[in-house]
Structure formats: structure tokens, C-alpha cells
Amino acid sequence: MRLYLIRHGEITGAHTRRYNGHRDVELSENGRIQIERLAEYLRERVEIDAFYSSDLKRSIDSARIIADRYQSRPIAIPDIRERNFGEWEGMTFDEICEKYPNAFYSWAKDPLNYSPIGGESTIEVRDRIMPVIEELSKKHRSDTIAIVGHGGINRIIICELLGIPLKNIFRIEQDFGALNIIDFFENINIVKLVNLTLE
Template identity: 30%
Template sequence: MMPTRIVFIRHGETDWNRIKRIQGHIDIPLNETGLEQARRIAARMARDAGAGRGVDAIYASDLMRARQTAEPTVAALGLSLKLQPGLRERAYGVFQGHNSDEIADRYPDAYAVWQTRDPGFAPEGGESPRVFYHRVLHAVAQIAAEHPDGRIVCVTHGGVLDCVYRCARGLALDAPRDYPLLNASLNSVQWDEAGRASIVEWGDVAHLEGASADDGLAVAKGVDRK
């Protein structure tokens, strides 16, 4: 069985991305910049398809910011959108809706544990990095198994891209991040039937003709999964 080529696309910009506020499972829409980024992704994918690099299926997280990012590409390529809740961002529980400073003020004990990057730590009502990681990999493995030797798109979130990158590079969940998770970026990965991933290309934003936000690579404060 041949590996599946998966193009992981992080959703376009939201207003909360700009102010470093954790979204998690809160259903925040794209802002105007994000909507334009989604249109540019669609134009890029249409050009690629015209050059013989089409896709067999498009999946997306069921959260609004991912759906809105995927919809122009779905229309441009004439495909249906397959929603996959397993591609959702990590659930941050009581941390959602707050920035790092607000979390430190409201939940000082939980904040202190969060800063240790303990893979087993989950905010009240949320997921731990370990649970999130396995949830994401299970969802991606299911998708890949349905499209052996195919080329598919998964429109998702920064935290999901983080899990994919760590899987491909063999990085521990508590290792600091030094790689980008850019809004509206294309990140291509080969995924085989054994669940082994290898990165083909990462952080491609040539279609945007400009810079893309990464929520500041705010790893020191733990806010690296939006």
C-alpha cells in the first residue's frame, strides 16, 4: 500500500489569533484577513490542480474557522467537504477565552503546572497534550486509510499541525517548539499505513504574497496551540 500525501492547512486568521487569546473549542469565525487568506488558498489549490496536483478529498475540523477556510477550496475544486471532529483544536477547558496573563491571574496553580509542559496536564474541562495527540493521530490515521496512494487536504488548527510535526520528527510532547504553525499555511506530509509520517514541505505561504501570523511562537508561555 502506498502512503497518502496529506496537505494540512491551518485555518486563516481570526481576531483572537491577533490578540493571542486561546480559542480551543470556542467557535470563532475568520476575520477579513482570514477570509482573504481562504480565497488565496483556493486559488493556489486550483492552480495546483490545473498543473496535475489535484486532490481526492477535502476534510476539515467542524469548527467554524476551519470550515470557512476550506469552503472556497471545496467550491473551486468541485468537491464535497467532509467534516471530521477529530481534527479539532485541543480543548483547553477553563483556559479558553483567555490570554496567558489572564490565565496566570485567574488560575495561578493550574498556570504553574501548565508552564512545566507536563504532557499529562489538562486544564479543568480540557484535554491534556497526550490525550489530544492520540486523538489527532487516530483521526489522521483513519483518514489516510481511506485514501491509500491519494492526495488529500485536511483543514485544521495550529495544535493539530503541532501534533503532526512532532509525530513526523519524533519530538517529545514536552519539547519546546521551534518550528512555525502559520495561519493559512500548506504543510505536506506523507502518511503510511503504519502511522509513520514524513514531512515533504512545511509552512508554505507563497500563495499569501505576504507574512502570516504564528501567534508569536509563544512557547515560553505555553500558548502555542490555537
Template identity: 30%
Template sequence: MSLTLYFLRHGQTGCSLKNAFCGSIDSELTPEGLEMAKAFADAYTSTPWRAVFCSPMQRTVATAAPLCAALEIQPELRQGLKEINYGKWEGKSPEIISQEYHDDYLRWSADPAWYAPTGGEMAVTIAYRAMQVIEEIKQLYTSGNILVVSHKATIRIILCSLLGIDVGRFRYRIGCPVASVSVVEFTSHGPLLRSMADRTHLNERLRNLPGT
């Protein structure tokens, strides 16, 4: 049996509903976000999990909680799985940021790998810390299913790193809506993307909520 990682983005938050940048803000799940977390647990409890690794932010911990409760296990919290720090852009919409930090926003939009949000983190920094967690998992587990609960930008950057895609393209090559799951299997030929941004565990109402 090979090692398979399931990357789950947290459920809906107030920031995702408003399409506002949310990295270091420790936002909570909305009631609908909590529904998404339960829907994931209901659909995936029967999967033979070996461990759950999770960003320590409350929105990710709350997303992992229903599954962990059903499995009677504790999530392994890792700082490296936290979302990109958006610095002075935190809590603001792209439209506002484009007005207030126009030049920085243009540079970041063109190449977020090497340009950071004003006062924030570059994608290469996220790749470095997040991939350390992935390497830790690979050393601890050579086979089985591992759940990784993280954030929109961080998951996309990890997927780019694993699949050989320039991390500077993470915003334009990888989709990652709230409560979506992307699956990577480690084969003899390296990482293989089995599925991306799957949300079939959500009912139609949850899948079609605005701002996700």
C-alpha cells in the same frame, strides 16, 4: 505515487488577532481570514486533490470552503481534528491566564502532554483522537494528495506524533501561524516532512498582519 497530507491551519480569527486561547470557542474568520482562505484556494486549486478532511468548527470549514467550492466537493468533517479544549482559559490571553491560573499555567507550560489547561484537554488526548483520523485517511487512501484543515495546537501535535517528537514539546518545536501549510509525505521509510508552516500562497500584506 505516495500518500501526501497537507495540513492547513485556518485563517485569522478575532482570537488569533488578540493572541487569546481559542479551542472550543467557535470563532469566525475575520475579513482578512477569509482573504487567506481564498488565497490558499487560488494557489492550490490546480493540485490534484483526492479529498478534504476538516475540523467541524466554523473557522476551519470557512477556510476549506473556497477550495471545496472550486473543486465541487464536500469536506469530510471529523471531530478528531478539533482544536484542544482550553477549558477555563478560553478567550483569555496568556498574561491573564498566568495571573488567574498561575500554578496550572506553569505546569501546562512545562509539560502540556500530561497537564491540561484548567478544565481542558491534555496533548496526549488530542494526539489520540487526531491520529485516529490520520489512520482513517491512510486506510482510505494509499496514494495522492489529501488536505487536512485543522487548528494550531492540533496540527502541531499531529506533526510531533508523525515525526517522533515528544508531543509535550509541540509548543516549542513546531511553528504553525494562521493559514500556513505543512506537508508530510508517507514514504517507504515512514512520514517525511516536506515543508513546514509555508505561507507563500499569501501576499506580503497578509503574511505580515499582526497577531497571526
């Protein structure tokens, strides 16, 4: 299987650095342009057999823009959603540091195991999304598929497929509209491309 793993386009209010998590925010006009560009790039180069995405609007709208070029429709999978940030949902980095300084310090120190109240740890997110990736890789063994996910989700998927410790997730950049390509073989996964953006 070849996986085109994509991050959704830029969202409204992206400059505020909010922890959106499960909040349903819209693509910005620039975000739509980013994904239109990527859709054109992909359509000119590759055939894609199936399209999947998170069920959050920013992801499913991005997936629809790409799938439309192939006269196809994406399938939304709730388990591909971004991390749930619990009480931090919708807050900016500065707001979290001000209101929950101790909790933010604990999360920054151990993001693998610590979760905000009502939210998910990195380990919990991994345990939610990786069974989906495994199931899709079995279903589409000889196919080329696209998944439109989120920054945090994509980082975890890349780390897990390469066998890289999850403590390194923030060392993998995932810009808005980023494209990653991963090939699945019987006993090994090979990352062909990481974080390509089209400007």
C-alpha cells in the same frame, strides 16, 4: 498518500492572543483573504481527491473556500478539533496568568500531561486525533487529501508522523493559513514542507 495539512485562516480578535480551543470563532476578513490566496495557489498546482476539516467554524469555513475551487465539499470530523482548554477557553494569556498563575505554571512546565480543569492535555489530544489520521491514510492510500486543522493539532500531527517527541510541539510554527505537505509511505513519512504562508 500525500497530505496537505492546513491551518485555518486568521480569526477575529487574533491580536488578543485568546485561548479559543473549542470556541466557535469566525474567520476575519484577512483570514478569508489568506485562505482564498492559498486555494488559488493549490488549484493551480495540484489535484486534491478529498477534503476534511475540524467541525469548528474557522476550520470548516476555510476548508469550504478551498474545496469550492475543486467543486468539492469538505467532510467535518469533530476529532480534528483544537485542544479543549477547559476553564481557560476564551481567556487571554494575561488573564490566565493573573487568574490561574499556579495552574498556568504547571501547564507551561508539563504541557504533555497537565490539562486545565475541564480541558485536555497534549497526550489526550494526540490520542484523539492520531487514530483519525491513521484511518484516513488507510482509506486514501493512493490519494492526495487536504485536512484543514488548527495550530495545536497540526503541530501534534507533524511531531507524531516524524517520530519527534511531543515536548517539541512549540518548536514547530503554524501561522494562520499555513500549508504543510506530508507524504505517507509504507514504513516512513516524509515532511516535504512546513508552515508555508502566502503574503
